[in-house]
Amino acid sequence: MAAYLSPLSRCLVKYMITDTLPTPSKYRCLARRHVLRGYPPCTSSSPGSSCPTQSPASRFCSHSKSVGLYDSLVHRGLLKEDGQQRHVLQQLAQRQRTLKNYCNSIYLNPSAPNEEPRDGSTNLNNGKDPKLRETQNEGDASPEKEEPAPPPPPPPPRGFYIYGDIGTGKTMLMDMFYSGVENGCKKRVHFNSFMLDIHKRIHQQKQSLPKRRLGKMFTYDPISPVAMEISNETCLLCFDEFQVTDIADAVILKQLFETLFKTGVVVVATSNRPPDDLYKNGLQRDTFLPFIDMLKDYCQTICLDSGTDYRRLDQTAAGKLYYLTSEPDAEAFVDVLFDELALRQKSVPGPRVLTVQGREVTLEKTCGSIAFCTFEELCGRPLGAGDYLEMARVFDTVFIRYIPMLTLTLKDQARRFITLMDTFYDHKVRVVLLAAAPLDQLFVHSGGEDMRDRQLLDDLGLRGEAGERLTLFTAEEEVFAFQRTVSRLMEMQTERYWTQGDRSNSKTQTNTPEVHPDKHSPPHSVLLQPEFTNGK
CATH class of the missing domain: 3.40.50.300 (P-loop containing nucleotide triphosphate hydrolases)
Known part of the structure; x- marks a missing residue:
């Protein structure tokens, strides 16, 4: 974008x-x-x-x-x-x-407003007797002709x-x-x-x-x-x-x-x-x-395919925003970063309930415009684009911890994660991630067969090649879409993106906790002016 x-x-x-x-x-x-x-x-x-x-x-x-x-x-x-x-x-x-x-x-109203219908359903003689109309036309040398239909638009x-x-x-x-x-x-x-x-x-x-x-x-x-x-x-x-x-x-x-x-x-x-x-x-x-x-x-x-992913070029990092669970003290660093940003809010940490189409979605730990979530909270539950849109409206920064290696057995969670990142990216929500693998290795096309898929194939009566081709079971669409997710997450770790996501002075946010102005800068970085980039 x-x-x-x-x-x-x-x-x-x-x-x-x-x-x-x-x-x-x-x-x-x-x-x-x-x-x-x-x-x-x-x-x-x-x-x-x-x-x-x-x-x-x-x-x-x-x-x-x-x-x-x-x-x-x-x-x-x-x-x-x-x-x-x-x-x-x-x-x-x-x-x-x-x-x-x-x-x-x-195209919505192709007929002229005052044009009379031509289906014979109304009286063509303005309320007069049709027989009288016929009698008048019998001796007329030039009978009245029906107006031609207007040309189509x-x-x-x-x-x-x-x-x-x-x-x-x-x-x-x-x-x-x-x-x-x-x-x-x-x-x-x-x-x-x-x-x-x-x-x-x-x-x-x-x-x-x-x-x-x-x-x-x-x-x-x-x-x-x-x-x-x-x-x-x-x-x-x-x-x-x-x-x-x-x-x-x-x-x-x-x-x-x-x-x-x-x-x-x-x-x-x-x-x-x-x-x-x-x-x-x-x-x-x-x-x-x-x-x-x-x-x-x-x-x-x-x-439009120049072969260049501009999101990966000339990007200044906003600091460390992607942590690996295998790194020493990675979880502690994420906790400290949340505490640092939470101190700038006018709220205290606590749970928050979002109402989406009559349903309640509870997030266990939030603070003002910041949410501190686990992968299971966001993608392990049956949530969809509507839930993620509401989160994007309420929060400008979301921490997502304990992201596992996404395999075929977790393709439902992978679909939700892709939708989540698409929604957050489109609304400039900033993310801090704690994951089990580097970003370009997070989704792998392996992991064995899901028993639920096998049961569904049996219910549909699909066997052999017919069942193997369906992306519903092969996760081909997720593999393809995750490439876009990786590219977007690369950009979401840049200074420019972090700056764009600053809503501290925005008046478009409604019903969200007030935050201190000019205190949403990325940690250990200098703010950059937003601008166009070729790859958006």
């Missing part, structure tokens, strides 16, 4: 709240000093509503085109010149112009599906594109968070149904109404880390995105997988394949 400078955002929010706009000279001054981040999506959700007037922040974007911003950052030494990145950004910049003031209302703009190896800059380019789109109806979200929201909306749709009466059967499809809700809220969706590992997601994606695409929603996504490898060897993958074809029809596929 790309990093941004926060003072500009606070300045612009202040101007928008007071409704007092800065002068053009002040805008130019801000442009020289800061990098602009994307702005919140359109909040209008009424069917057929048009996109709102652009905010001052959106108008400011027009002064900083993506390619120019990229070249400026390269010139200032904040980015390294990468020909592939620049080529991709040029293609994205063309779509920025297309999406300026774009609105998908014509043009196809909506195509989106982009950008894939490539880890750390090559996919997210950074998508964020530059998103920031430069002069349109208020846009939304940028991590794909895990998006799917979590989809499942919540589907649940709410089902809850709103009338109770089924005895002996009365009916079927109801909640996916299309949910897709229409989203189409009414936004016309541009940008996804980070598009991936499909769950059969529940795979089942609903085709119908969900078919409605989104047909109602004019433009999708821009990043992924480590090419489209044809999505949900590779997944359970019932044949039913998922039509979604891949549809995705390639509505999104231009771009490969």
Whole structure:
């Protein structure tokens, strides 16, 4: 992910709240000093509503085109010149112009508001007797002709599906594109968070149904109404880390995105997988394949793979944040580091209960915005993306102790750990780890067969090669995804990342314990200014 400078955002929010706009000279001054981040999506959700007037922040974007911003950052030494990145950004910049003031209302309401239906269901004579209409037409030399149907709307703009190896800059380019789109109806979200929201909306749709009466059967499809809700809220969706590992997601994606695409929603996504490898060897993958074809029809596929993981280059460490249990006194060092950071809080250590969708998740040791957890607490229990999102909202620093060597027999825990790190990385949560093995050796593709897998294979009636291919049992998807986790954890140990995660002066945190300002610096290090890096 790309990093941004926060003072500009606070300045612009202040101007928008007071409704007092800065002068053009002040805008130019801000442009020289800061990098602009994307702005919140359109909040209008009424069917057929048009996109709102652009905010001052959106108008400011027009002064900083993506390619120019990229070249400026390269010139200032904040980015390294990468020909592939620049080529991709040029293609994205063309779509920025297309999406300026774009609105998908014509796809939501294709008929004109005052247009009469052509299905014969209403009286075509404005309440008069149809027989009278026929009598009047009998002697008419030029009978009244039915108006021709209006032409269909043009196809909506195509989106982009950008894939490539880890750390090559996919997210950074998508964020530059998103920031430069002069349109208020846009939304940028991590794909895990998006799917979590989809499942919540589907649940709410089902809850709103009338109770089924005895002996009365009916079927109801909640996916299309949910897709229409989203189409009414936004016309541009940008996804980070598009991936499909769950059969529940795979089942609903085709119908969900078919409605989104047909109602004019433009999708821009990043992924480590090419489209044809999505949900590779997944359970019932044949039913998922039509979604891949549809995705390639509505999104231009771009490969960004320069062979360089920029997260691993020129990174200044923030101090020792990854400890091995085999190191002498490693656990004691972690305890001391927690005590040092806890002293800067306005709270005392103790347990904390988080409420997630009506469930309670208890963490045994926390202090203000710091959590002191074990691997078993976070990944040994049946927790998911929703639980981790709530932790990311409440805590800015999380200690994770006693991480074991992750083998095939622990692939459920490995899946949760990957989701946990994706969520923490996306929300700039800082982590201190105590693990049984070095980071690049933490996940191994071995460890024997899980008896639960064997039982499930027997229940599904799968034998031999058919069962061996399924990633549900081989952990192939986890092995692939863990490479991204390793790359991200490398970056999460840098000074720049630690600085970005400092929420001591942030006003975006709500319902969290107050912390002392300017006291969340990494131990034994000097703070660095946040900036873009090629590999985010």
